[in-house]
Amino acid sequence: MSELMRRAAPGLALAGAALATVWVFDPALHAEVATTAAPSATDSDTSSETPADPGISTDSGDTGTPAEEPAPTAAEPAPADCSNADSVTGDDAMTPWGPVQVRMDFAADGSVCGVQALTYPVGDRKSEMINSMAIPTLDAQAAEQGVEFDGVSGATYTTEAYRESMQSILDQR
Amino acid sequence: MGSYASLALPWHPSDPTVGSAEDAVDEVQAWLAEVEAALSPYRDDSDLCRWRTGTRTLGRCSPLLAEVIDAVGTLEELTDGGFHPYDRQGRFDPTGYVKGWAVERAVGILSDAGATEASLGVGGDIQMIGRANTGRPWRVAVTDPSDERRIVAVVQAPADGQPFAVATSGASQRGDHIWSALGGRPRGATRPDSPASVTVVGPDLGRVDAFATAIWALARELPVAQAWSWLPGDGYQAFAVLKSGAVATTRGMGGHLVSSAA
Numbered sequence: 001m002s003e004l005m006r007r008a009a010p011g012l013a014l015a016g017a018a019l020a021t022v023w024v025f026d027p028a029l030h031a032e033v034a035t036t037a038a039p040s041a042t043d044s045d046t047s048s049e050t051p052a053d054p055g056i057s058t059d060s061g062d063t064g065t066p067a068e069e070p071a072p073t074a075a076e077p078a079p080a081d082c083s084n085a086d087s088v089t090g091d092d093a094m095t096p097w098g099p100v101q102v103r104m105d106f107a108a109d110g111s112v113c114g115v116q117a118l119t120y121p122v123g124d125r126k127s128e129m130i131n132s133m134a135i136p137t138l139d140a141q142a143a144e145q146g147v148e149f150d151g152v153s154g155a156t157y158t159t160e161a162y163r164e165s166m167q168s169i170l171d172q173r
Numbered sequence: 174m175g176s177y178a179s180l181a182l183p184w185h186p187s188d189p190t191v192g193s194a195e196d197a198v199d200e201v202q203a204w205l206a207e208v209e210a211a212l213s214p215y216r217d218d219s220d221l222c223r224w225r226t227g228t229r230t231l232g233r234c235s236p237l238l239a240e241v242i243d244a245v246g247t248l249e250e251l252t253d254g255g256f257h258p259y260d261r262q263g264r265f266d267p268t269g270y271v272k273g274w275a276v277e278r279a280v281g282i283l284s285d286a287g288a289t290e291a292s293l294g295v296g297g298d299i300q301m302i303g304r305a306n307t308g309r310p311w312r313v314a315v316t317d318p319s320d321e322r323r324i325v326a327v328v329q330a331p332a333d334g335q336p337f338a339v340a341t342s343g344a345s346q347r348g349d350h351i352w353s354a355l356g357g358r359p360r361g362a363t364r365p366d367s368p369a370s371v372t373v374v375g376p377d378l379g380r381v382d383a384f385a386t387a388i389w390a391l392a393r394e395l396p397v398a399q400a401w402s403w404l405p406g407d408g409y410q411a412f413a414v415l416k417s418g419a420v421a422t423t424r425g426m427g428g429h430l431v432s433s434a435a
Binding site: 149150151152153154167168170171 | 180294299305314316317328339340343
């Protein structure tokens with residue numbers, strides 16, 4: 001987090017009235033990581049195959065109101081048509097163990113159909129542990145709800161790289 | 174690891190005399206360079222490092238340093254000591270505030286330059302103004318800390334386009350870069366009701382990010398409802414994904430949630 005202002009390599013994309021800029025703050029770590037490409041994803045593979053997850057309970061115990069606010073925009077979602085999803089590949093995002101690169105599939109209406117990691121770190125014990133638990137496919141429910149979003153926030157380190165790659169895609173759209 | 178900044182800037186200023194989007198982005202880059210020169214803890218020649226080592230007096234430093242010292246002092250009090258601007262060597266280190274504050278101010282620069290809509294995020298901590306390009310409020314997906322394939326919730330900015338910020342703190346693979354003023358080994362870190370991540374929303378990313386950091390730090394010792402009990406009610410809300418998988422929220426959080434993937 002604190003390396004906010006490391007070397008900035010701006011990449012600028014201008015499209016009509018919209019401007020999307022991506023800076024990759026490029027750390028020294030860059031040079032020493034091993035890069036290995038994951039088995040590349042097939043084009044037809046989207047999150048529609050992901051089984052619906054029982055999901056997180058919204059039980060809040062004694063801490064306040066449960067997070068069960070009905071979602072006004074997602075109440076009666078039209079299922080996204082993912083049969084002809086458009087794939088976009090994100091930028092590499094660095095972790096100390098290697099780059100993470102994701103691909104997102106979008107339906108024609110902009111809904112997210114799926115996310116896949118194309119590249120992720122391998123090679124040491126820690127990275128393998130991360131791989132086994134963390135290679136992401138976006139939750140099918142989020143895709144099925146057709147909820148669009150513009151950014152991603154989260155807590156963990158690998159997620160951070162994953163988010164960065166994903167954000168680079170969202171920025172292109 | 175470096176951080177990555179993501180900027181969405183739908184550019185259609187109402188006033189035709191305002192400058193271009195490129196100029197505004199240049200101003201932001203200049204601002205970020207100024208912040209780094211003044212406040213980077215990694216650059217020996219920054220004002221922060223020179224002031225800490227006693228080789229430069231505060232009066233000769235960038236006024237940004239005094240501003241930040243003042244702000245983090247307030248935050249330390251406001252958060253019941255949860256926000257602790259010191260590094261492991263005990264040196265003053267306001268970085269946990271500076272990042273969010275710098276992004277917040279950068280969006281202010283865009284706004285002053287004529288932008289009515291903007292979203293600027295660094296490492297998943299995001300400041301937004303106005304609305305997304307599609308005209309709906311900005312939305313941010315928050316990932317599940319225990320399963321990165323899942324989205325726990327989608328939070329939404331106010332419909333009126335007022336400034337909105339989101340920040341998440343939690344366990345980091347890089348080690349516990351967040352540590353508490355309480356010190357010692359956290360007793361409660363493995364309790365099922367201790368958080369795996371804490372997300373805070375509010376109008377300004379400097380505070381929002383610092384609040385998330387503070388709640389995370391305090392929740393290693395305290396139940397999460399106590400860890401955020403000091404949270405100012407005026408526009409700041411929080412939710413925590415607990416290690417048990419449950420989600421705890423502050424009372425007013427629901428109004429910012431588009432959906433919870435449950």
